Every structure is written in structure tokens, then in C-alpha cells.
Amino acid sequence: MSRLEGRTAVITGGATGIGFASAKRFVEEGAFVFLFSRTRSRLDEAAAKLGPHARAVAGSINEIADLDRLFETVRAERGRVDILLANAAISEPTPLGQIAPEQFDRVFGANVKGLLLTVQGALPLMGEGGSIILTGSSASVKAFPNFSLYAATKAAVRSFARSWTPELADRGIRVNVLSPGGTRTEKALELMGDEGIEALRGATPIxxxxxSDEIGAVAAFLASRDSRFMAGSEVFADGGIAQI
Structure with a gap:
């Protein structure tokens, strides 16, 4: 398949999990991908697996200087951004009553502020036909105990897509949200363990x-012209967990 032939993609949180699976699918469909994440060793390993059509840039979405360096690298090597997958996020499951102010700042700082800074950094390099994909979550519409802080950030992400769609329409840039459900990733296993993953499996209608590859396939659809009439939408790839 070559739906993304010649296009340039930037993926934050691209070294592992859904970000890496999406990068793999993008490359398979013809895109050149810039992976952005904090851990250099994982980034280099991911880029090596993807081959010559991938480039690793280390940095934090919370640091303007890092984002400037990322997009300057993209500008110098490719000249533009056609696809932005703003995927980097953190989660610190904590029950209500135990959420510390600094924890709120960390989670909202990464998942909301960091995402905003990422999109704003990419915009000068984007134009007609551009696709911005924001990673949401089924947790934004379905309650999961101890995940209220994370869920609130993903609700904010959904709101961003609604607000930014009319703002960017004149430039021909689409914004959509991809909201996964339970997905077997390294991060999910670290947070919830096998027992938590098993509980999600039991709660998922299918x-x-x-x-991760199944979520990456949906990301490739939203990145391609196959979804060209979609804007301001939220696509749930969640096995029905937030739908039934």
C-alpha cells in the first residue's frame, strides 16, 4: 500500500507502543517519519527497526527548545509536515483524595500543555492536505477507577479537536482524535500489570x-486521503468498551 507515499509525518511518543506501531504502518505506506520521545536509546532502537525512512529526535514535548529543534530538523531535511500524530502522554493512576498538586501539573502539563505546544510547533510547516491526529482515550467518556486525572486530560484533547477544526479549515488542515481502548503496550503493562490487562479484556465487548498494530492501522487511515472528509471527529478503536 502507498496511501502515504512521499508524505512527512511527525509522531510524538513514537519509540514504543501505539506511537511506534503507527510509525511502522506509516513507513509501510510510503511516509518518512520523525520519531520524537525523551529516551534516546529507545528512539534509536525504534528508528533502526524502521529503516532509512525514519529519523529519531530526542526531546520533551514540555520543552519549547526541544520542540523547536525537532521542527527545525524536519524543516531542514524535509521542508514540511504533512501528518502530525500527537501521541505522547503520561498516566499516573491515583484515587480521588490522593492526587497531589504537582501530580496534576505533570499529567496536564504533558497531556494537554505538551500536546498544545506540539501542534503549535508543527503548524508553520503544515498546509493544504495536512492531517493532525490527537491521541485520545476511551477513558474520556467511560469511567475507570483511579484514572480521573488522565481522563480529564483526554476530554480536553477532544475539545481541542473541536475548537481547532474551524480555526484550521481555511488552511486545509484536518484535526481528528483517535481514541483507543485497552491496548497491550509496554506502558499499559507497567501501569496495570497482567491482572489489569485481563480486567480490560473482560470488560471489552469483543x-x-x-x-498496537490495530491502532496504528486506524492512525494510517486518519493520516491518509481516505479520511479526507473527516474533521473534528473522534474515532474509537476500543473494541466497543465505551460504546455499549
Whole structure:
């Protein structure tokens, strides 16, 4: 398949999990991908797996200087951004009553402020036909105990897509949200363990959690012209967990 032939993509949180699976699918469909994440060793390993059509840039979405360096690298090497997958996020499951102010700042700082800074950094390099994909979550519409802080950030992400769609329409740039459900990733296993993943499997109507590649396939659809009439939408790839 070559739906993304010649296009340039930037993926934050691209070294592992859904970000890496999306990068892999983008490259398979013809895109050149810039991976952005904080951990250089994982980034280099991911880029090596993807081959010559991927480039690793280390940095934090919370640091303007890092984002400037990312997009200057993209400008110098490719000249533009056609696809932005703003995927980097953190989650610190904590029950209400125990959420500390600094924890609020960390989670909203990464998932909301960092995402905003990422999109604003990419905009000068984007034009007609551009696709911005924001990673949301089924947790924004379905309650999961101890995840209220994370869920609130993903609700904010959904709101961003609604507000930015009319703001960017004149430039021919689309904004959509991709909201996964339970997905077997390294991060999910670290947070919830096998027991938590098993609980998600049991709560998912189709009877299993997703592989990262399945979410990457939906990201490739939103990145391509196959979704060209979609803007301001939220696509749930969640096995029905937030739908039924």
C-alpha cells in the first residue's frame, strides 16, 4: 500500500507502543517519519527497526527548545509536515483524595500543555492536505477507577479537536482524535500489570484488548486521503468498551 507515499509525518511518543506501531504502518505506506520521545536509546532502537525512512529526535514535548529543534530538523531535511500524530502522554493512576498538586501539573502539563505546544510547533510547516491526529482515550467518556486525572486530560484533547477544526479549515488542515481502548503496550503493562490487562479484556465487548498494530492501522487511515472528509471527529478503536 502507498496511501502515504512521499508524505512527512511527525509522531510524538513514537519509540514504543501505539506511537511506534503507527510509525511502522506509516513507513509501510510510503511516509518518512520523525520519531520524537525523551529516551534516546529507545528512539534509536525504534528508528533502526524502521529503516532509512525514519529519523529519531530526542526531546520533551514540555520543552519549547526541544520542540523547536525537532521542527527545525524536519524543516531542514524535509521542508514540511504533512501528518502530525500527537501521541505522547503520561498516566499516573491515583484515587480521588490522593492526587497531589504537582501530580496534576505533570499529567496536564504533558497531556494537554505538551500536546498544545506540539501542534503549535508543527503548524508553520503544515498546509493544504495536512492531517493532525490527537491521541485520545476511551477513558474520556467511560469511567475507570483511579484514572480521573488522565481522563480529564483526554476530554480536553477532544475539545481541542473541536475548537481547532474551524480555526484550521481555511488552511486545509484536518484535526481528528483517535481514541483507543485497552491496548497491550509496554506502558499499559507497567501501569496495570497482567491482572489489569485481563480486567480490560473482560470488560471489552469483543472479548480482547487491542494489539498496537490495530491502532496504528486506524492512525494510517486518519493520516491518509481516505479520511479526507473527516474533521473534528473522534474515532474509537476500543473494541466497543465505551460504546455499549
Amino acid at each position: 472479548g480482547r484488548v487491542a494489539d
